[in-house]
Amino acid sequence: GDSVTQMEGPVTLSEEAFLTINCTYTATGYPSLFWYVQYPGEGLQLLLKATKADDKGSNKGFEATYRKETTSFHLEKGSVQVSDSAVYFCALQNSGYSTLTFGKGTMLLVSP
Amino acid sequence: GAVVSQHPSRVICKSGTSVKIECRSLDFQATTMFWYRQFPKQSLMLMATSNEGSKATYEQGVEKDKFLINHASLTLSTLTVTSAHPEDSSFYICSAETETYEQYFGPGTRLTVT
Numbered sequence: 001g002d003s004v005t006q007m008e009g010p011v012t013l014s015e016e017a018f019l020t021i022n023c024t025y026t027a028t029g030y031p032s033l034f035w036y037v038q039y040p041g042e043g044l045q046l047l048l049k050a051t052k053a054d055d056k057g058s059n060k061g062f063e064a065t066y067r068k069e070t071t072s073f074h075l076e077k078g079s080v081q082v083s084d085s086a087v088y089f090c091a092l093q094n095s096g097y098s099t100l101t102f103g104k105g106t107m108l109l110v111s112p
Numbered sequence: 113g114a115v116v117s118q119h120p121s122r123v124i125c126k127s128g129t130s131v132k133i134e135c136r137s138l139d140f141q142a143t144t145m146f147w148y149r150q151f152p153k154q155s156l157m158l159m160a161t162s163n164e165g166s167k168a169t170y171e172q173g174v175e176k177d178k179f180l181i182n183h184a185s186l187t188l189s190t191l192t193v194t195s196a197h198p199e200d201s202s203f204y205i206c207s208a209e210t211e212t213y214e215q216y217f218g219p220g221t222r223l224t225v226t
Contacts (some may be wrong), residue, residue: 033212043205044217098144104155
């Protein structure tokens with residue numbers, strides 16, 4: 001079955017540091033890939049997505065590239081802010097199916 | 113952008129009572145909505161898929177008689193936790209699916225059963 005594996009957190013960084021959160025997946029077919037962000041006490045917000053190999057999703061300074069050869073979709077940001085502190089979820093949606101498969105989430109803590 | 117609301121945002125109920133959670137798509141119609149449960153510091157667990165005008169599809173291990181789902185219109189799905197117990201305390205999140213199969217999530221409902 002489909003699965004998503006994320007690096008375990010928490011990831012602790014100082015403001016303006018470079019961020020990478022690793023995500024790899026296993027899926028049949030050609031899934032779409034997503035990153036969602038969850039701020040404390042809130043629901044999930046879509047951060048970015050990519051629907052096919054080599055696509056790059058980007059939003060609010062975050063980027064992730066769909067790498068079919070390595071089945072990865074790592075999240076990166078060049079300079080994090082305190083306000084980026086949240087839990088980040090990698091997810092996939094297989095073609096022809098509605099349901100999302102989520103990774104376990106990675107907490108990011110950014111200190112001033 | 114697409115907005116999904118949930119009501120209430122927080123609810124405390126006594127053991128043995130039932131509680132209803134509403135999920136609404138505010139600016140689009142959603143044939144399909146999803147209900148998730150999230151335990152502290154864990155990922156989202158899909159509980160059921162709610163289809164407008166038909167019975168919900170429950171994931172394995174989810175008691176359909178305990179978690180009643182009704183999707184009465186294209187903008188509203190409800191989850192009723194019946195005879196709630198402390199172990200049902202959790203964060204419940206819904207999502208609504210657009211025509212292009214994108215899911216938009218509600219802000220979540222924190223249920224505490226005392």
